Amino acid sequence: MRTPGALADAERWTAHNYHPLPVVIADAEGAWVTDVDGKRYLDFLSGYSALNFGHRHPGLVAAAHAQLDRLTLTSRAFVHDQFAEFCHRLADLCGKELVLPMNTGAEAVETGIKVARKWGYQVKGVPDGQAEIIVAADNFHGRTTTIISFSTDPDARNDFGPYTPGFTIVPYGDSDAIAAAITPNTVAVLLEPIQGEAGVLVPPAGYLAGVRQLCTDNNVLFIADEIQSGLGRTGKTFAIEHEGVVPDMYLLGKALGGGIVPVSAVAANKDVLGVLKPGEHGSTFGGNPLACAVGTAVVKLLETGEFQQRSAELGAKLHEGLNALVGRGVLAVRGRGLWAGVDIDSERMTGRQVSEKLAARGVLAKDTHGSTIRLAPPLTVTEADLDHALAQLAAIL
Template structure:
């Protein structure tokens, strides 16, 4: 039997490559029909050379754009020296990364991990250990209160407290120890907290749910309640943090300092997976050798890139850009209300846009934007998310809004 002739990847068209994925990749994603081959700044290019303005930025993993020169330089320099030791040994990049990240976030200690879901899992373990060792909760009785419509990842523990049936169905039995309350409801939260509560875990802004922003006073209310009831406040800033909303952290909009922060996505600069649990010394200090770990967590390459990310944020430039251009995004979306947009929520360079269902689903609108040379992604129903790199120019942002207006006008 003659073996089929394999076409080199570099000469395949987008359609060829999309067809080639079907039999060999697990079908856990439903990507838009574009095959990206190159990227720079706010722009990507497909295998045929078509260019697209990136208005998703890897779900905030690319806050500093594609291949930011400072981040690429840091990665190249470290690749020539040392990439991995495991935490069986020290490396010469980790201390500076931890020190500067702790200082940037106003916390004491850092637990380095790789992915956002790992940071959430690690935060859950830390909260339970703290509850047993410090708070005195009886063994195996610690509870964590979470919000409905949350998105913290897709591991088996995390989907155990998801309210998204697509994420849950078929993956039980589920991990116990979680109580789910409505988001943005302090009374419900207070009713769920008791002497077994180790922590309240919430997103300061719910990203996957459609960039849902709580009422003013909600986050400070969570902080006051957790202080009063003697449990931890864990803020999942994996999508909302590191400049996205116009502040380093979304909790800063209410002047709130949680006990524990979960960071990821942009912490790796779009180059390598980097995440971290950052918190008070009396909280993260409950961990002892052997109780938690990660072969790649805190590796020298990740630490070098993460330090370069922190350096960019220390200038305040990206936070200012997100705040200033966020006003342009907000005003542009306001102009589209009643012109195909039925509502939106935005903070900094992050928006959830509700499209008139009569014009199409969120995916159909995203496909229309693809035809206009703009990359965006739907979430639930007819809602799309916009989260461009913080390096986007005002002209590029206005152009993307114009593309959305044209797509809606054709609906």
């Protein structure tokens, strides 16, 4: 057995900023992974939606291999031959005019914050240093010092101050609270169309449309953090589409890199992203050739609509199976498409215990906030895979 030794080495040599399940993965393909001892697991977490297209999707791996043999990095001091196509295709997918590529999701959020503030000063006329951004309680947008400054999660926030000012926190799902919080200095409302880390919380019907109207009426940017909810996860390209809403800015990441390289991006029109001038923002690795080659291949997969349809159809099956467990150890189920938050009866077991028992039965999931588990299989998952995972959860309960 190699697993115990590998776990001990990881515990010895790494900072303890995660509490992983006792699984050491060595190989993967599609929706399945294999550990160092040869045991197979069905991946129902998908790297927090970074693996929407499964592990080692052949088209994405081929794109990466081809680019590795040609060019991997130039920095943005030069233009490379993969850059324009990636930005053009992603802009078209988003229905926007410009794209600014970065690397991680947190970088995309930081970029969105900077752009919104600069837009507020240069376009809206907010006094210098007075820009305000409205955010929602229980959000998760990343872990930089600025982002955790407007987190309400004590684990993410406590002991990392002093905190960055300029953010107003209101309850999620309450458009009246946003209306009350808007001032002449408000430059943006930053929201997750579905809150992932909070337990896959879907807002009330009409909420996102109401926020869109408030932003339009008050000359405020609506920024949609679709880093985890976007790119097919909920049955549409973007989760915000379920209400027919178009934000002023998309923040993208995770699945954009195909599970191969970190790729993130901000998409918006020229009147918003155009406020940035040379030297005001950037990244050495942002928009590198390897990232753009993989990102272009990802966008091509989404252009067909196949994965959005799979998520919608298989998601209906997933939610039907989960809802059948309500009253049998499950208290509530939330989500859209192939994404679900499942509240477990805490009198039976914690979310961590459920995750450990599922892992023992060959299904990988992750807990959040005590008694909730999150399920997000790759969009390549099969009906048989779903049946298997649901059967294991039912057996545990």
